Amino acid sequence: MENLIGLLVLVPLLGAGVLLCGGRRLDRSGPWVGTGLAAVSFVLGVWLFADMLGRKGDNRALDVTVFSWVPVGGFRADVGFHLDQLSMTFVLLITGVGSLIHLYSVGYMAHDERPRRFFGYLNLFLAAMLLLVLADNYLLLYAGWEGVGLASYLLIGFWQHKPSAATAAKKAFLVNRVGDMGLSIAIMVMFTTFGTFSFAPVLAHADQAGEGKLTAIGLLLLLGACGKSAQVPLQSWLGDAMEGPTPVSALIHAATMVTAGVYLITRSSAIFNGAPDAQTAVVTVGAVTLLFGAIVGCAKDDIKKALAGSTMSQIGYMILAAGLGPVGYVFAIMHLVTHGFFKAGLFLGAGSVMHGMNDEVDMRRYGGLRSYMPVTFWTFGLGYLAIIGFPGLSGFFSKDKIIEAAFAKGGTEGWILGAAALLGAAITAYYMTRVMLLTFFGEKRWQPTVSDSGSAAEDGNLPHPHESPKTMTIPMILLAVGSVFAGGLFSINSAFLKWLEPVTGHAEGHSPVGAGQVTAATMVVLVIGAAVAWQQYGRSPVPVTAPRGTLLTRAARRDLLQDDFNHVVLVRGGEHLTRSLVYVDHKLVDGVVNGTAASVGGLSGRMRRLQNGFARSYAVSMFGGAAVLIAATLLMRAV
Amino acid sequence: MNPVNYLYLAALLFTIGAAGVLVRRNAIVVFMCIELMLNACNLAFVTFSRMHGTLDGQIIAFFTMVVAAAEVVVGLAIIVSIFRSRHSASVDDASLLKL
Numbered sequence: 237m238e239n240l241i242g243l244l245v246l247v248p249l250l251g252a253g254v255l256l257c258g259g260r261r262l263d264r265s266g267p268w269v270g271t272g273l274a275a276v277s278f279v280l281g282v283w284l285f286a287d288m289l290g291r292k293g294d295n296r297a298l299d300v301t302v303f304s305w306v307p308v309g310g311f312r313a314d315v316g317f318h319l320d321q322l323s324m325t326f327v328l329l330i331t332g333v334g335s336l337i338h339l340y341s342v343g344y345m346a347h348d349e350r351p352r353r354f355f356g357y358l359n360l361f362l363a364a365m366l367l368l369v370l371a372d373n374y375l376l377l378y379a380g381w382e383g384v385g386l387a388s389y390l391l392i393g394f395w396q397h398k399p400s401a402a403t404a405a406k407k408a409f410l411v412n413r414v415g416d417m418g419l420s421i422a423i424m425v426m427f428t429t430f431g432t433f434s435f436a437p438v439l440a441h442a443d444q445a446g447e448g449k450l451t452a453i454g455l456l457l458l459l460g461a462c463g464k465s466a467q468v469p470l471q472s473w474l475g476d477a478m479e480g481p482t483p484v485s486a487l488i489h490a491a492t493m494v495t496a497g498v499y500l501i502t503r504s505s506a507i508f509n510g511a512p513d514a515q516t517a518v519v520t521v522g523a524v525t526l527l528f529g530a531i532v533g534c535a536k537d538d539i540k541k542a543l544a545g546s547t548m549s550q551i552g553y554m555i556l557a558a559g560l561g562p563v564g565y566v567f568a569i570m571h572l573v574t575h576g577f578f579k580a581g582l583f584l585g586a587g588s589v590m591h592g593m594n595d596e597v598d599m600r601r602y603g604g605l606r607s608y609m610p611v612t613f614w615t616f617g618l619g620y621l622a623i624i625g626f627p628g629l630s631g632f633f634s635k636d637k638i639i640e641a642a643f644a645k646g647g648t649e650g651w652i653l654g655a656a657a658l659l660g661a662a663i664t665a666y667y668m669t670r671v672m673l674l675t676f677f678g679e680k681r682w683q684p685t686v687s688d689s690g691s692a693a694e695d696g697n698l699p700h701p702h703e704s705p706k707t708m709t710i711p712m713i714l715l716a717v718g719s720v721f722a723g724g725l726f727s728i729n730s731a732f733l734k735w736l737e738p739v740t741g742h743a744e745g746h747s748p749v750g751a752g753q754v755t756a757a758t759m760v761v762l763v764i765g766a767a768v769a770w771q772q773y774g775r776s777p778v779p780v781t782a783p784r785g786t787l788l789t790r791a792a793r794r795d796l797l798q799d800d801f802n803h804v805v806l807v808r809g810g811e812h813l814t815r816s817l818v819y820v821d822h823k824l825v826d827g828v829v830n831g832t833a834a835s836v837g838g839l840s841g842r843m844r845r846l847q848n849g850f851a852r853s854y855a856v857s858m859f860g861g862a863a864v865l866i867a868a869t870l871l872m873r874a875v
Numbered sequence: 876m877n878p879v880n881y882l883y884l885a886a887l888l889f890t891i892g893a894a895g896v897l898v899r900r901n902a903i904v905v906f907m908c909i910e911l912m913l914n915a916c917n918l919a920f921v922t923f924s925r926m927h928g929t930l931d932g933q934i935i936a937f938f939t940m941v942v943a944a945a946e947v948v949v950g951l952a953i954i955v956s957i958f959r960s961r962h963s964a965s966v967d968d969a970s971l972l973k974l
Contacts, residue, residue, distance in 0.1 A: 849969075849971055850966075850967055851967075
């Protein structure tokens with residue numbers, strides 16, 4: 237069984253190698269090879285899952301050391317895998333959703349020129365992500381962490397002939413670098429504190445490290461998580477990452493990679509449990525981001541960017557839950573899994589709509605697509621109901637638990653967090669209803685597309701929306717099924733809780749508000765949010781060009797000025813810093829160096845005159861020197 | 876006779892020699908002036924030896940003679956080869972490390 241774990245990572249890695257190095261002869265079969273290998277790793281995952289279910293609670297974890305990676309004296313870094321319930325959950329999510337999205341991409345990328353490379357990158361992503369969640373030490377986790385960053389960069393910039401995509405890829409890479417720096421420093425601090433990278437000893441001895449150290453490690457891990465999971469203040473890359481092909485947005489920037497931060501925090505639970513200050517930072521980041529993302533999502537007219545705002549917001553929920561400690565870990569992961577289903581489904585739906593609408597992304601130019609794309613409509617609709625937390629669907633179970641846990645934090649903090657989570661739920665209902673209404677209901681507001689040559693097109697270029705091919709609809713249907721039933725299935729008998737509890741631990745919170753009341757309040761805000769959206773976008777006609785909007789709307793359209801902030805503070809600040817450093821370098825450092833050189837040069841120019849080559853003048857200086865020495869000696873004697 | 880007079884003589888000879896080294900241009904003459912200075916030193920050594928009643932000064936005088944003889948050999952050889960190449964024995968002409 238242990239050998240299968242390594243295989244799980246190797247299979248997609250092999251796929252990436254074959255597809256990226258295989259050359260043109262794989263151009264036609266490439267998509268199916270990539271999809272097949274993803275499916276193989278999913279089958280392996282299911283096999284391991286079945287095997288794991290066969291064992292009892294505490295014996296479920298599997299450990300395997302493959303080889304010693306860097307053995308240098310007392311420093312040991314091994315390539316080893318640790319498969320427990322938490323990693324298993326991720327493995328199934330990654331390979332399952334990953335396989336579906338591979339399948340979807342076969343249809344979506346059918347007309348692309350380089351599908352082989354696309355599938356190679358997707359497989360590379362799968363391998364890196366599996367490495368990330370299967371690693372049994374932080375260093376190997378970091379390797380996977382960087383690997384998914386690379387795959388994300390390559391896939392965002394897949395259409396690199398578009399300058400916007402190339403820029404977005406660069407931006408994602410750079411912003412992630414800030415977070416990666418935090419993670420790498422956290423790992424270094426960990427090594428100096430515990431003398432090892434492995435999860436087991438680090439987490440077992442976490443309580444002996446002292447709160448200061450733990451807080452430092454926790455905050456640095458949080459920085460890493462913020463970068464990868466697009467949380468405030470490192471959130472700015474996610475919106476632009478939508479420049480990538482839609483399946484990429486679904487797989488990497490919604491369902492799996494961006495949840496790596498939640499995994500990191502949950503995995504390091506022992507560290508965070510011992511550092512209340514770090515936990516406070518985590519919940520603050522989560523609460524701020526869930527509102528931030530939701531507000532941004534309300535104002536975007538680009539369907540993918542609206543969904544990106546929503547992703548940010550939902551991950552904010554998970555981070556919030558993870559920051560609550562043992563009360564929340566399980567629910568963070570549960571929301572992560574259900575979110576993986578419905579958000580991937582929503583993105584695939586968005587991709588399907590774009591596919592039918594000549595790659596138009598502006599929702600104001602959609603409208604009335606309900607009857608043209610029935611499958612997309614129904615699967616998207618189910619995803620929509622799941623994300624807003626419609627009773628009985630996935631999002632209802634997972635999000636409700638998080639809101640409850642937030643209230644259970646206790647004290648003023650609990651009320652603030654709970655209120656933020658509730659408000660977030662209301663805004664979620666609003667923006668998702670808006671997306672739904674703009675896309676599938678109302679009048680047709682289709683516009684002729686502008687052709688590549690730039691000439692305004694005639695009416696003949698009006699989009700002809702049509703249902704997508706089977707390879708695209710089947711994954712959407714399966715994901716919709718997941719979004720409907722996953723939450724309920726997890727909640728029967730608290731199955732998910734019992735499954736994860738041995739790894740993350742769990743504590744029941746004592747909420748000042750009853751569970752029923754929380755659910756009722758959630759329903760009320762949900763209805764309010766949806767009603768407001770219906771009032772604005774359902775009852776009255778929607779203008780094709782966006783109205784100017786209030787100050788908040790305009791700010792939200794610009795991602796709440798995050799780029800402007802980064803530009804003014806970081807870019808300008810950096811420019812000023814470098815300019816002043818260059819000034820100091822030129823004037824001070826170069827001045828000292830050049831001054832020394834010039835004075836030595838001048839002095840030696842004068843000294844050179846002494847060396848005239850006349851033996852008699854040397855003799856004079858010798859005699860003079862001897863005379864001076866003798867005179868000095870006599871003088872000293874006399875004194 | 877007071878041995879101090881010998882010291883005066885040695886000082887006089889040394890001064891003459893030094894002045895000759897500094898003033899004359901002909902390498903042979905400069906060389907002879909150096910010999911004069913060496914012999915002035917020898918005279919002073921021998922005088923001190925006599926004054927203090929020890930043999931140290933006399934031994935050093937012998938050493939000086941040996942070294943002076945060796946120096947003459949090397950020095951004259953250099954002067955001859957300079958004269959051959961430059962057709963002049965002036966020390967001021969040989970102010971460069973090339974012809």
